[in-house]
Amino acid sequence: MAKSDLLAAEVTHRLFVGCVVHPASRTQLDVDPYAIVAVDLQSGCITAREVLTNEAEAAAVVTGLTIRYGGPARVSVTQLGPHQFLLPGFIDTHVHASQFGYMGSGYDLPLLDWLSTHTFPEEARFADPAYAAGVYEAAVATYIRYGTTTAVYFATIHTDSCCALVDIVRRRGQRAWVGKVNMDRNSPDTYVETTEESLRETERFVEYVLGNDQASGPPLITPVITPRFVGSCSAPLMQGLAGLADRYDLPIQSHLSENRAEVTWTESLHPECASYTDIYATYGLLRPRSIMAHCVHPQDTELRQLQKHGVGVAHCPNSNFSLISGVADVRRLWRHGLAVGLGTDVAGGCSPSVIDAMRHASLAAKVHIIKQHQEAVDDEACAGCNTKNTINDEVTPLTAGELLYLATLGGAEAMGLATELGNFDVGKSFDALVCDLQPRDSPVVHLRPDEAWATKLEKFIFLGDDRNIRQVFVRGRKIHARGV
Numbered sequence: 001m002a003k004s005d006l007l008a009a010e011v012t013h014r015l016f017v018g019c020v021v022h023p024a025s026r027t028q029l030d031v032d033p034y035a036i037v038a039v040d041l042q043s044g045c046i047t048a049r050e051v052l053t054n055e056a057e058a059a060a061v062v063t064g065l066t067i068r069y070g071g072p073a074r075v076s077v078t079q080l081g082p083h084q085f086l087l088p089g090f091i092d093t094h095v096h097a098s099q100f101g102y103m104g105s106g107y108d109l110p111l112l113d114w115l116s117t118h119t120f121p122e123e124a125r126f127a128d129p130a131y132a133a134g135v136y137e138a139a140v141a142t143y144i145r146y147g148t149t150t151a152v153y154f155a156t157i158h159t160d161s162c163c164a165l166v167d168i169v170r171r172r173g174q175r176a177w178v179g180k181v182n183m184d185r186n187s188p189d190t191y192v193e194t195t196e197e198s199l200r201e202t203e204r205f206v207e208y209v210l211g212n213d214q215a216s217g218p219p220l221i222t223p224v225i226t227p228r229f230v231g232s233c234s235a236p237l238m239q240g241l242a243g244l245a246d247r248y249d250l251p252i253q254s255h256l257s258e259n260r261a262e263v264t265w266t267e268s269l270h271p272e273c274a275s276y277t278d279i280y281a282t283y284g285l286l287r288p289r290s291i292m293a294h295c296v297h298p299q300d301t302e303l304r305q306l307q308k309h310g311v312g313v314a315h316c317p318n319s320n321f322s323l324i325s326g327v328a329d330v331r332r333l334w335r336h337g338l339a340v341g342l343g344t345d346v347a348g349g350c351s352p353s354v355i356d357a358m359r360h361a362s363l364a365a366k367v368h369i370i371k372q373h374q375e376a377v378d379d380e381a382c383a384g385c386n387t388k389n390t391i392n393d394e395v396t397p398l399t400a401g402e403l404l405y406l407a408t409l410g411g412a413e414a415m416g417l418a419t420e421l422g423n424f425d426v427g428k429s430f431d432a433l434v435c436d437l438q439p440r441d442s443p444v445v446h447l448r449p450d451e452a453w454a455t456k457l458e459k460f461i462f463l464g465d466d467r468n469i470r471q472v473f474v475r476g477r478k479i480h481a482r483g484v
């Protein structure tokens, strides 16, 4: 090839060479110290994943793939460093972009008081699109920096401000479901809509999102139907929203069974229904691609109903601790066959980080173990059972593999997107993080010589932060790189 042809040739594929970590399933975490992931930069999809045994073999496979993809001028090779690894991008299945401004404050109140004291007054300010854009710009940049490649956003009731959020997410290249919030009852005068307004404005928002997609390939941004929760949505509004979800084939998100006082109040609003979950079922809001946040206090019958309708759950442990809502039990949700992802639930949760959500999920699972130990000790049936870290197969700590699964593939399953996202299977979108355990400015993660990869991953989960996320990719495109 002449030199001028070489210069003109376009790079069509990128190969990542080094340690690759991904959940093959809930029960299998693959950690491959010598592996290659190949990405077609046109489609942003993974075209090959090769698992090797040593560096020499990796070099030979790089050469073979380079020939297959048209030669060195068409292939860019990224060699990961000794403490770097590739991880699927994080999926935050429940986050209020509009609450970013007061995250980290107001945790002395339970849910319903917190909503009326902090949340509704702040969200009412989003009537001003300029104010909204300022908050959304900071929020989206932060979530991306922390490795969230896919976010399921609540915005507010204000359509123009919701459109501003969509524009920001689109410009920054993140994948997202974005929801205009619906509220037509039990809300302050300054932050409420009529039923008709709420439906009309939701349709205007949906048309805006669907009409403005400029990404090549399937859209990165999807409008999501977002009744805030039963307490703030009348039956006609819920029914109307279910109709919009049908008409536009859209996903749905809401809150379910977060706090005991909320459950009691909600059920009192609908004596015609058997339970909180049954209210959503009755008004048509439970289906595949519905995501219900929290599910802290459901009865078994409710979990069976969620499973029957194919609903996914956003587990939001930081929020459940911060608002003292209770502790959702992930293993119980799994036993009922539910798909579960993680939610930061900013600002109920006090961190924008899915790594933090993994840590809190670990603690939440341990609370169930501690509770059972405590009950056993109180019964005097189990003197000394604190010497074990498990009660039985159903009450055990979450492993590092399970935590990484919740943060990635579990979220994709809850969204009904597991054929496209969540790990590095060939054909899926390359939504990925280049993680670095030894960036120059992160003294917290200390590695001993010859630290095993299993230990390195645990340290990433329990000590890591945004400084350990070097690059962020969505559909093969780099959307963030650290300056340091």
Ligand SMILES: O=c1[nH]c(=O)c2nc[nH]c2[nH]1
Residues within 6 Å of the ligand: 096, 111, 115, 119, 228, 229, 255, 258, 319, 345, 348
């Ligand atoms: O954690 C929560 N955050 C909210 O904004 C909200 N609204 C209803 N229920 C809610 N729960």
